[in-house]
Amino acid sequence: MARWEPNARDRLQQAALDLYAEHGFEETTVAEIAKRAGLTERTFFRYFADKPEVLFSGAGSLQEFLVTRVAQAPASAAPIDAVASALEATAAFFQERREFSAQRQAVIDANADLRERELIKLATLSSAIAEQLRRRGVSDRAASLTADAGIAVFKAAFGRWMRELAQQDFAKLIRESLEELRAVTASY
Amino acid sequence: MARWEPNARDRLQQAALDLYAEHGFEETTVAEIAKRAGLTERTFFRYFADKPEVLFSGAGSLQEFLVTRVAQAPASAAPIDAVASALEATAAFFQERREFSAQRQAVIDANADLRERELIKLATLSSAIAEQLRRRGVSDRAASLTADAGIAVFKAAFGRWMRELAQQDFAKLIRESLEELRAVTASY
Numbered sequence: 001m002a003r004w005e006p007n008a009r010d011r012l013q014q015a016a017l018d019l020y021a022e023h024g025f026e027e028t029t030v031a032e033i034a035k036r037a038g039l040t041e042r043t044f045f046r047y048f049a050d051k052p053e054v055l056f057s058g059a060g061s062l063q064e065f066l067v068t069r070v071a072q073a074p075a076s077a078a079p080i081d082a083v084a085s086a087l088e089a090t091a092a093f094f095q096e097r098r099e100f101s102a103q104r105q106a107v108i109d110a111n112a113d114l115r116e117r118e119l120i121k122l123a124t125l126s127s128a129i130a131e132q133l134r135r136r137g138v139s140d141r142a143a144s145l146t147a148d149a150g151i152a153v154f155k156a157a158f159g160r161w162m163r164e165l166a167q168q169d170f171a172k173l174i175r176e177s178l179e180e181l182r183a184v185t186a187s188y
Numbered sequence: 189m190a191r192w193e194p195n196a197r198d199r200l201q202q203a204a205l206d207l208y209a210e211h212g213f214e215e216t217t218v219a220e221i222a223k224r225a226g227l228t229e230r231t232f233f234r235y236f237a238d239k240p241e242v243l244f245s246g247a248g249s250l251q252e253f254l255v256t257r258v259a260q261a262p263a264s265a266a267p268i269d270a271v272a273s274a275l276e277a278t279a280a281f282f283q284e285r286r287e288f289s290a291q292r293q294a295v296i297d298a299n300a301d302l303r304e305r306e307l308i309k310l311a312t313l314s315s316a317i318a319e320q321l322r323r324r325g326v327s328d329r330a331a332s333l334t335a336d337a338g339i340a341v342f343k344a345a346f347g348r349w350m351r352e353l354a355q356q357d358f359a360k361l362i363r364e365s366l367e368e369l370r371a372v373t374a375s376y
Contacts, residue, residue: 080373116308123307146372148340156333182373184334185268
């Protein structure tokens, strides 16, 4: 009989990240994660479909958040500004999860399959943002280019945030990365 | 005993593309591809490791071509111009393979695994270009952003080339897509 376990999800996630970091992602079993968290395998599978899911379960809500923010931007906002402010608004989300974000990124960087899954996540995010821009009346081509530019900015800002040990304001890094994108693509 | 077969590689590639288009990628077997090409399975495996390889065997030479072109750009060229002229220089390559490119893209668009592999190809291309920009003395961050911008431009130009039935000059579409990227990221 399943007992109610306080914070089971968080405990499983933390146990998984610790084990992935200690022994590697491939080498860690669900049984070990559950044991470390003081829970059962059955409880693990109530929260996560599989081992990678521990690292990617936030992707859906991140996408929903970004798409909603883009939809809510004032009609007068330029598409890139709608995307940039949506990305800036993720700062609170990431800053509350500094330690988790850093551990997660280290696990992903160390595993080719997880790096591929992260790429697919970002490409899916880009498509979803482009789709929302089209709904705002942005042309097909401009929507895709703006969304891809937004994801390039996000990657640059996130990489910098990780390298600078998550000490910086993430929203500021988004604005600076957009400025850098403009600078590197400028015509002389 | 293996006979020498003229154009075996091209015949296998064309047979595979035709079958992928007719019956779907998943449903087509290597035996069917070889039969359609009038060759043996053994000959197929002399040229391609597996079924997807027929679609991705050009990725390595495309990457080598782009990286070499970026390396050869004049020292005075801005990083984005080095990347844009490398991309423009792929025009001859793609324009000689209009029909192949269109068939290949249709097969990829219809299959989630192949779409993922294409994403990974483009991300690998971006990393290789960024690495070459770093060798030219471009800073880490600017190199990654410039390479990502270049790949966004390439995707936009290629998508447009496909939608416009490959009638346009691909190099011109690269230049126009870079202009569009500048326009959509502009600050007002």
